[in-house]
Structures are given as structure tokens and as C-alpha cells.
Amino acid sequence: MPISANDPSRKSWLDVPQNSDFPIQNIPFGVFLTKDDVITIGTRIGDHAIDLGALQQLNYFEGIELTDDMFMQDTLNDFISDGKKTWRLVRNRIAEIFDAENPKLRDNPKQRDIIIFTMDEIEMQLPVLIGDYTDFYSSKEHATNVGTMFRDPNNALLPNWLHIPVGYHGRSSTIIPSGIPIHRPMGQTLPNGETSPVFGPSRLVDFELETAFITTDANVMGENIPVHEAEEYIFGMVLLNDWSARDIQKWEYVPLGPFLAKSFASSISPWIVTMEALEPFRTKGPTQSPTPLPYLQSKGKNSFDIHLEAYIEPENAEATLVSQSNFKYMYWTMSQQLAHHTSNGCRVNSGDMMGSGTISGPTPNSYGSMLELTWGGKNPIKMSDGTERKFINDNDTVIMKGFCKNNEVRIGFGEVSSKLLPPFTRK
């Protein structure tokens, strides 16, 4: 009988701290640099990083059809291209190798030394080469909050919002993994009440609490992906901090959408949690009314119960939890987003990334951006060190966490953490 990586009763011979995001039931995929400066594809159990390239060289994936160097690469794109069946075989095999009852690697200290690292011995990299990055705008609460603040509270949602998973193309070149600091962007803004713009550091740098999914090769150009097939093409998910400069955005975004207000940086958590690992946490999303057009209709539990948190950590002070949201609040599902995205024949490739848009919940403490949490800066947030925040200050670190939890198991994303440095200065 084939082993299932999701079996909640399984224990690993590797120690896993209580409340770890990475029990043996998770088995996410990432890319890391070892202390010997080798880049490899890996997974994580507890606080151990596991070199899948080394595992492959030692024949642990025998019997699974893989190219010889599948895991000795600096991105997951080729592995993701191999498709769902291969992802499942590999993930199940990893569960088998690290199962508490399996002595093969457990009792081979020499091989363990080659294969297993502690997290502080490695450096996480971007897990995929992201060809195209799309960001959606699929939380009704977020769209309503923004519409209420900037337009008309009585017509907060634009006419297309309930019919279309609205989205736009983002910038791939500035997507970075957790841990890389960014600089406060410079940009053109229009001061309140003025008619001439000025150029200088953005005064309103914000985070957006998002998730993103990573796709495999899905279609040829011209072909669409039906909504009921869309999940076949989703490899897994990460946390996404879609950094935003609100003052730049306000001045630039009409009529072609956000551009430099977003393209200075987007930070993601480095471990891709597979859809397979998230399977036990399926749930129904909000009821959709009006009923979407047929090409967007899908039934059943198409959302996921993923608890999300955002923290601000001032320099030399403790982090303050500023938002608690949940992926299940999303109005449009990932399947609907992917079906819509390809409805015009747009090609989707392995390693493309699609963001959810800010995920805001129904209560004020579940809003997914400072713009909403402070209501445009009107209600500053009190930090645990006594200071206040309307937006993000220089040298603040923004940390996002995400996890699923039931009575049996906790599957988490780890975190995406990124420090906002002062504006870049030329040397």
C-alpha cells in the first residue's frame, strides 16, 4: 500500500519542536545554499533542512522517474514541470525516508551528515524562477475598505468586482525571499492640495498581507484552463508581502493601474507548501452573489483555512501583532483566478506566481494592510514599545506568518520577514 505523506499519525526520527510549522506531514519544497556554497533543492522537517540533491545522489528516489540532476538545480521550475503525479511520489517517498520506523537513513550517520543541515547552516533562496507574476484583488473586505476610503462608501465595490477576479500584472524582477531587506522607495507624488508633483522618498510605505500560488505549465497559447481542472496546475503556496507605497500609488495608478508603487519589492516565504499538504484544511469560501458566469462556476470546498498574521518589529524592540486574517475570507478562489487568467488564452508556465491580493477579514483587527488598519492613517496603531505607527517606519521589520491547524496536525508556511531600510544612497 503506498505511503501517504499526509498520514497524521506518522512521526519522524528527526525531532520536531512542538507547534512547528514543519512536521513530517508538511514536506514543503525550497532552494537553499549550503555552508559549502552549494545550491540545492531541499525540504524541511522541524528545524532541519534536507538536501534533496544529496538524497537523489544516494539513490533514495530510486523507482521514481526523475532526470538525474532534478534536485541539483537552483530553481524548482523543472520539478514543478513534471506534474502532480511526480510531486506526490516524491513527497510520499520523503515521508517514508524520515518515518520514525525507517532505519535506512536514520541509522546511517555518514549519510545523515551529508543530507541534513540545521536551519542556521543554510541560506534560503528564491524557490522558483518566476516568469510572470500576477496579483489579484480578490478579498471583498479589502476592495470594500479601499473603495470606501477613496471613492464612495455607498458604491465601494466597482461594477466589475463581483463578476471578475480583478487582477493585474506585477513585476517579477524584484520578488525576493524572506530575510532580504529593502529600501524605502523614491517616487513621484502629488502633495495634498497641490497641482504640481514632487519627487522624494515615499512617506506612506505599507505592507499587504497576501498569499500566492505557484503554477506548473498549464496550457498552450490560445487554450484556456477550465475552472474544474485548475487545481491540477497549482503546485503550492507561499506567503507574500506585497510592499506598497500608497502616495506613489495614488498619483500614478489612473488609468493603467499600480506600477512603481509596487515594483520596488515583493517578499515571499521561501518554502512552497504543496496543495497536497493543505488538502486537510479545505473549506468553503464565501457565498458568491450574483452567481458568476459559467466559466467561473465551481462547487465544493474550494478554499483553505489558513490563519494569517502580520507583525511589525521596530529596531531593537519586540514585534507587535497588528493583523490576524485568514485565507478563507477570499471571495474568489485560486481555481477561479486561474480559469479567468487563461480564459483569453494567456499561457501559464511552470514557476509563474499569482498573488491573492490583500486578504482582509470582516473585523478591523483582520485587515491586511496599514492603510485599512489605521484607516488611511487616521487611527494609528499602538506598538508594544509605546510608539505608534500609521504606516511602516524606516528600520521596521514586517513579519508575516501563516499556518493551518486541526486536532491532529499543524501545517505552516514559516514566515516572510523583511526590513525596510532608509532610501538607497549611491556609493
Add this chain to the structure above:
Amino acid sequence: MPISANDPSRKSWLDVPQNSDFPIQNIPFGVFLTKDDVITIGTRIGDHAIDLGALQQLNYFEGIELTDDMFMQDTLNDFISDGKKTWRLVRNRIAEIFDAENPKLRDNPKQRDIIIFTMDEIEMQLPVLIGDYTDFYSSKEHATNVGTMFRDPNNALLPNWLHIPVGYHGRSSTIIPSGIPIHRPMGQTLPNGETSPVFGPSRLVDFELETAFITTDANVMGENIPVHEAEEYIFGMVLLNDWSARDIQKWEYVPLGPFLAKSFASSISPWIVTMEALEPFRTKGPTQSPTPLPYLQSKGKNSFDIHLEAYIEPENAEATLVSQSNFKYMYWTMSQQLAHHTSNGCRVNSGDMMGSGTISGPTPNSYGSMLELTWGGKNPIKMSDGTERKFINDNDTVIMKGFCKNNEVRIGFGEVSSKLLPPFTRK
């Protein structure tokens, strides 16, 4: 004395038809598939495609620092990464090799057989792997026409337009070279006077007459490129047909900008004409008033006199010239676009592509889209076969051409040609 590839008096020992876009003074760069199914980097003189990989293997680039397989690749990205000095050395060397007075290759029929193909023996490919694609909106006439039609003729330009080279992120995965047909996209639209959208084939497929420039690695994340340095990072230009579905665009684009209305296809001419080759055709662009902010100010001849044409060719009928425009009408220069794009620290890589936006001139016959040429479909265009067009019909081929010309030399782009097929049907 080093040879200059731009010397207008030079002749090649390869025959060049009169009015060819590709005299020995052009030397564009592209990627093609040979009849033996080998992909190589190449250039073109007259109607001859030249295999630079073969030239390199036969030591014709001796003395120029290049990696061994520089031209035996399927994209130009690595070559472009090498920077302006290398581009110039290689281009000058090619001019030398094919100079009428140089017998080395001219009198070596065996080598000529390996290196030189006729255009019908090869198949042009996408010249670069495009990491990120940005499209600007930099023709004042175009923005004014669109604003007049859709908003208020008295306030046709939006408040930011004269201060910002407005642009947005496009979709890289559906950029295709000339010759590849596309399908009429399906999409969601709101019929006139209705409140509920419908899904079906777009009824308003349009072209946009554009050029695009290809960049080299320009900066690290966080760093900007000053406007006066921007040209250092521009490798060359291509023609771009930014296919657009006007009915999809109208319903989807507020507030995040065009998305599926554009992402079904963008067609480019396959030869990248270098900025060096375009140097003799520098000209001043329109006067900018109000004066842009300092980070966008540049003086001198920062535009180029490039004549542009768009044709519609119905199936089994002659092509009709529907638009004659010129790159020099562009309000914002490429340097300003690149300086603006990086003003927030956005990283620009080798092989990124930046489109001009539709280039419309001051007269109605110089408008760069059917939307403007027929004024929203009100004034259909008479075709030479007697039919009329408001937008593009199924099985029409849209052909764009571009060239520069002075008393001494003509430097052209060839063409970008793409047929619009009926909507895609699943097999």
C-alpha cells in the same frame, strides 16, 4: 583605425536589394532555427541570414572577449549582458567580415556555405528571454485621442500624464515573434446598456502600433538609473504589435489597468536593431511643457526619426496601408521611461522589454490603432479589396513595418506580421 559599422560608404560583398532594411550598416541581432534544426544567434545582411555561432567557431571573432559559446545560444540575453563595448566590437567586426574589400570569407565558399543562409531556409525565433515586459503610454496624441473618446474632450489628458511617463506591467509569456498566428480571445464584456456581463469572443480586436526597447542589466535592486545614463543600458529596438481587445479592456481595466485585454498576445519583429545603428537618425522629440521634474530632465536629440506603418491584409487579398506614424512623435523618451521605471529602485535585467505605447501622430492617418483610426468604430476604413474594417476581422493579417532613411542609408526593422485566427477550439 577601428572600423565603424555605421560608415555609410561601405558596401558588402553580399548582395543587398535596393531599399532593403538590412544594408551592411544595420547589422541587427536575432535568433534563428536553421534548416538542420540548430538554434543560433545571427544577423542579417540583405536577404541573407548569417550564423554568428558558426562565425565564432571559425574564429572570426578572435581578439574580442567572448565566452566560447556566446553565439551558440537560443537567446541574446548573455550577449546583451556583456554591455555596450562588446556590442560595438562585435558589430564592427561583422561589418569588417562582410566588407566588399575583405576576401577572407568572401573567397571561401566552403565557409560561406556553413555561415550564410537565405531567409527562406531559416525560421526566426524570439530574440531574447523576456524576464519582464513593461508597456508605456507615451504618445500624447494617443492619450489625448483615448481620453477624448472615453472621458472628457476638454480634459482628455489625466492630471499625471504630463508629469509621468505612465506605464504598466505586461505579460511576458505571450510575447511571440513575427509570423506566429494568434486566436481571437474569449473574454468577459459588458454589452452596451446592460448591467450583467457576458462571456464570449471579443468583438473588438485591435492592433497597437508600437516600438519596444530591450535592456541590458542596469542596476541592483534599490538603485536608480539617472536619465543621462539610461541610454547605456538600451541594447536596441523592435517593432511591437500590442494586440488589444477593446471590449474586454473597457469592462476590466478600472481600477488595476488592462489585463486580459492585452495578455492574449503581443507580437514583435524578430531582429533587434541596435541603438548604434539608429544613431544617425537622432532627432529632437516634442517640447515638454510643463518641464518635467529634475530626475526626468534631459537635453539634446533624445528621440529617433523612425517611420512606422501598419497594414491590414485580408485573407486572399492585398494589404491596405492603414496608418503611417513616426517614433519621433513620442512625448516621453526611452531614457525618461527607463529613469522613471528605476526611480523606485526596480531592478532591470538583460532581456527586459519596454514598449512605447501606441504611437499616434498629429494627423488622423497617423493614428496607431483602429480605435483611433475609425474613432471607436464610427468611421470604418475602406480596404483595397472593397471591404470595410472597424476593427480586425478573423483571418486578417496585421503587418507593421518601420525604417529610418536619410540621403545615404536606410536602416529598417523588417516587419512584424501576425494573423488573427478565429477563437481557439479544444481538440
